[in-house]
Amino acid sequence: MPGIHTKYCPSCTTEGLKPTSNPAILRCHNCHGVWFEDGSLNHAIAQEYECIDQYEHEHHLGPALHTSERLCIRCHVTMTNYQLLMHYTTEIDCCPDCDGVWLDKHEIDQVMHSPKLQQALTDLNQKVSWDSWLFQFLTAMPAEYNVSPQRTPWITRTLVVLCSLVFGAGLLSPEINEWIFKNLALNSDTLSPAHFVLQLLTYQFVHGGLAHLAGNMYFLWIIGDNLEDALGHAAFLALYLFAGMMAALAELLLFDTSQGPLLLVGASGAIAALFGLYLVWFRHASLTFMFIVYQKKLAPHWYFLIWSLINLAGMFSGQGGVAWAAHLGGFALGLLLGYLLKSYVYRKNPLIAMLNQPEAMVRR
Ligand SMILES: [Zn+2]
Ligand SMILES: [Zn+2]
CATH class of the missing domain: 1.20.1540.10 (Rhomboid-like)
Known part of the structure; x- marks a missing residue:
């Protein structure tokens, strides 16, 4: 069971998450998924783009799809799967209580490029x-x-x-x-x-x-x-x-x-x-x-x-x-x-x- 002091990977559940250079971003060395805490995802996306100062991915999310099988590593409540963008059907896990987001390895690129993807899909x-x-x-x-x-x-x-x-x-x-x-x-x-x-x-x-x-x-x-x-x-x-x-x-x-x-x-x-x-x-x-x-x-x-x-x-x-x-x-x-x-x-x-x-x- 997930302990209080070690944060376990929501996907593998047995592997502990390791901090990255940003303490609000934790990575699983087994499945290579990444946990973003407290709006650190928005900061990471904005950093990808020189022209964006602030990005609020939660404003661009598509519909809430269903309850995830995964638990928030902080609140221990089940997370919710949201569609990444209105016209892009990748599903990401978001915690309903805190601003935590879990991304599987294959979703990371799509999420980091989501401002560009959104502009392209609008066009x-x-x-x-x-x-x-x-x-x-x-x-x-x-x-x-x-x-x-x-x-x-x-x-x-x-x-x-x-x-x-x-x-x-x-x-x-x-x-x-x-x-x-x-x-x-x-x-x-x-x-x-x-x-x-x-x-x-x-x-x-x-x-x-x-x-x-x-x-x-x-x-x-x-x-x-x-x-x-x-x-x-x-x-x-x-x-x-x-x-x-x-x-x-x-x-x-x-x-x-x-x-x-x-x-x-x-x-x-x-x-x-x-x-x-x-x-x-x-x-x-x-x-x-x-x-x-x-x-x-x-x-x-x-x-x-x-x-x-x-x-x-x-x-x-x-x-x-x-x-x-x-x-x-x-x-x-x-x-x-x-x-x-x-x-x-x-x-x-x-x-x-x-x-x-x-x-x-x-x-x-
Ligand atoms: Zn993992
Ligand atoms: Zn949470």
């Missing part, structure tokens, strides 16, 4: 608004609901600027436009292997029309920032360019050159790979879909399933002018890389990892 659970409706009605482009990136998406912005500059240069004169399509577009008739490899990079910055450019740049803009944040600038750029090259090769593989050479332009292949990454790492994000006038938030897997079906239908109908195979090849590569890099991205971005747990409740 993700926003309802569609009249301005997102109007935007999509007028442009046929989806609104995106996702967490705000921590770092400035310099690469994404630079890619958008470069594509726009190349397009703008082509508008200046027909000669410049011809030069761009002759030298920068991917042409399967290009004889020099070195030039062909270079074109595998440059074709991604050339666009055939304003709608083509605007559509691609919009998607790059809304999803590139989160992916660049998750991967880091250099890895994002490398992955983007590599995916664009592979997408072009996929198109070339399925293209019937007996009907003439393949002339390929556009960032679509690389952006399709970003769709794949986004689907794997940002399951909690939403993109809006509009059915005539009814706008609905969709999870990325539904949104990109519809997108893939449209591309498959296009490919099998043999409709020319759109690089269906480059889209689908890029997307498949993105999915594969997304799965391969998943644990790396989750390790680097605890918030993304926590939002991908089943505990996160996203309303759509």
Whole structure:
């Protein structure tokens, strides 16, 4: 039985709790759970964040769920399980009499990050608004609901600027436009292997029309920032360019050159790979879909399933002018890389990892 002088772990019950550098925080060396006394949890959470002076986790708790099997180590009354946040279903043990809180090992990270988690869940659970409706009605482009990136998406912005500059240069004169399509577009008739490899990079910055450019740049803009944040600038750029090259090769593989050479332009292949990454790492994000006038938030897997079906239908109908195979090849590569890099991205971005747990409740 728990003695008066030794405080026993509420979870293991036989192991004594050891004090940490903060005397109000005790740790179990057996199960690695932690006991927080007298508001020391609030202090510990606030210390995690430079921008927060005070945090009161009890104000953000979700509903009281049920009585816990554990006893408060101080009051010896049964504790109550509370849901960590309104939209995060982790259950933590709180004493109804004192301010003591017991956290199991796997809950510690989630609780320490709860101010960020709460902000993220508020962003993700926003309802569609009249301005997102109007935007999509007028442009046929989806609104995106996702967490705000921590770092400035310099690469994404630079890619958008470069594509726009190349397009703008082509508008200046027909000669410049011809030069761009002759030298920068991917042409399967290009004889020099070195030039062909270079074109595998440059074709991604050339666009055939304003709608083509605007559509691609919009998607790059809304999803590139989160992916660049998750991967880091250099890895994002490398992955983007590599995916664009592979997408072009996929198109070339399925293209019937007996009907003439393949002339390929556009960032679509690389952006399709970003769709794949986004689907794997940002399951909690939403993109809006509009059915005539009814706008609905969709999870990325539904949104990109519809997108893939449209591309498959296009490919099998043999409709020319759109690089269906480059889209689908890029997307498949993105999915594969997304799965391969998943644990790396989750390790680097605890918030993304926590939002991908089943505990996160996203309303759509
Ligand atoms: Zn223990
Ligand atoms: Zn108590």
